[in-house]
Amino acid sequence: MSGTRFLLIKSWGYSLWADVEHVMCQLLAAEITGRIPVVYWGMDSMYSESIGTNAYELFFKPVSSVSIREVVNPNFSYYPPIWNYGNVLTEDPDKLRWKYRDPASMITSDADVVVSDVHNPITSIIPWIPQTHPMFGKSPHQIYRYLYGTYLATKPEVDKKVQHFIRTHPYFRDEKPIIAAHVRGKALVHEANQLYSANDFYHPNIWRLLTNSGARHLFLITDSKHIEREYKKLYTFNDVLIVSNSRKRLFHGPIRQCNTNYPNKRHKGVELIQDTLDTIKDTYLALQCDFFIGNGYSSLSNTVLRLKDWPESNIKLVY
């Protein structure tokens, strides 16, 4: 047994920003337990490119100076007990049974390496924050702001893409204020006794901002061509609409790698990296805007909320 303890944060296997949220929650767990966090998105990640790459580091800077190689050590003990030196980089097909994955047993484990591959929400980790931690007594939003601000740093490629978009879109560059709207193709809300589309609540909020706040443009982020067409029909005046140039691709939930539908599987890595960089670029472009309207159930919208200290009146998440 060695003195240094690690928290290996593997991919949760959902959309990009949902996986990032999982990383952030686990970074809080790492701080609480005094473990060195190591993020590794291997072949089980939706965003993996090849067996030798850590997909997280294709897009973001590492969260610590320790690499995955240092965590794979025959002398280390692992928790949950299914893991060992030989299999820790593989995916557990039974992880959805949640066995040994409750926050309490993970946080109290004495193993050298705790492996996290399922998402435990921040509310289940907050009760473990000790009084000495700077986030003790803070709200989930404040904690998210701290975590995203401290740990999430994009690679220079993303910054270049963001800058390129701004440079090549003079309306975006020169004509502020701008409202960013993130509209999902699938926005069905299932609440108690209610079923509705969150998209029905966007237009009144957009019009309110356009008329009351003097916004000059609406920057649309969407994964749906249908939504893009709808907005192009509605916001025709004064070239008000700026549409993100990202490819429109609906996220259909976790899919096993063998079932991904890239026409040429050898090109998958390249295409997927481009698509993912576009998603990140859109998110950071939204941060450049003055107002934001998003979907409260969307990880992308919530990331926009957490990455910037928005004035309360300038951001609206639809629930």
Added chain:
Amino acid sequence: MSNDRFLLIKAFGWGFWADMDHLLGQLLAAELSDRIPIVYWGTNSLYSDTIGTNAFELYYEPVSAFSINHLLRPDYTFYPPIWNATNIMIEDLDKTTYMYRNLGDMMNSDANVVVSDVHFFARPIMEFMKKDHWAYGMTPLQIFRCLLNKYFKLKPDILMEIDAFYNTFLKDSAPVLAVHIRGTDKVQEVANLASLNKRYGKEIKRYLDLYEVKKIFFMTDTKTILDKYGRLYGDMLVSTDSNRGVDKDTAVQLDNYKNRRRKGIEVLIDTYLAARCDYFIGNGYSNVSFAVNRLKDWPESHITLFYNTLRQDTKFAIKRTKVELMRRRLTLQEHSLNYPELYGEV
């Protein structure tokens, strides 16, 4: 004038978890409007026992250190203006008109006591949330989960009954799948209920295959549904001895129990037991199912709630509106025939 600010949350008068949904929303409203919540389920509650009882406190510990008796002060001001210190225990039968029940007015009222007796969904209440509130940035489901944990503490005897059943029938049988199927009067509320109920069989099989489920904890308000699933799953099926109806006219929540407290306890035991199971399949239109969803932070893959499609729901809503308009027309016609003098005829 006193600066005291209270929110008196009265019973909505529906099923147990429908009233709890109303209560959760109002607890959030109390926090957002900086008021001390006082819960009072009077005689209009389907679960109240006697005239002197606060039915909520038959099941849960009080949510604050104050009771309705603290509000019986003639110097207090009240909102909506129909209320005063002498009548706040009474049920207002006109509340469904929502007269004076505008949420914005209630939230911004300066009265010492705001009385809430009608239901609002979480979404409009959340419009009043400020950035420094602990729930900022959370979804309604996440907020209500936290509120449930924060405010609701079951009475010890109910908790003991839940523990006893769990330890006897479920504890050593993990993984357990909980299933909740509605019948009786829900057919009037949810269009297409029969079709929703047909989807359970396939979903139960999926869970059984995927997660090697050992027991099914079964909740239903209908005896025929329990019998049917009992035949299908035999010893695998476990259920409590709750009272059950047979058709839309024998809804359990409307049944006149000899001991009305028992009626609430039965639904509470079922709900809390389901939340202790590993997986759950329920009806998205049922407050009981949604309460199970709220009592625990379920991994997405461990819970299924059935809904119609949005297109179906829209179609049913249009149909319901047409029927309602026709009913109103007929009522008006009947009224004009019975009271012609009110319609300019002699």
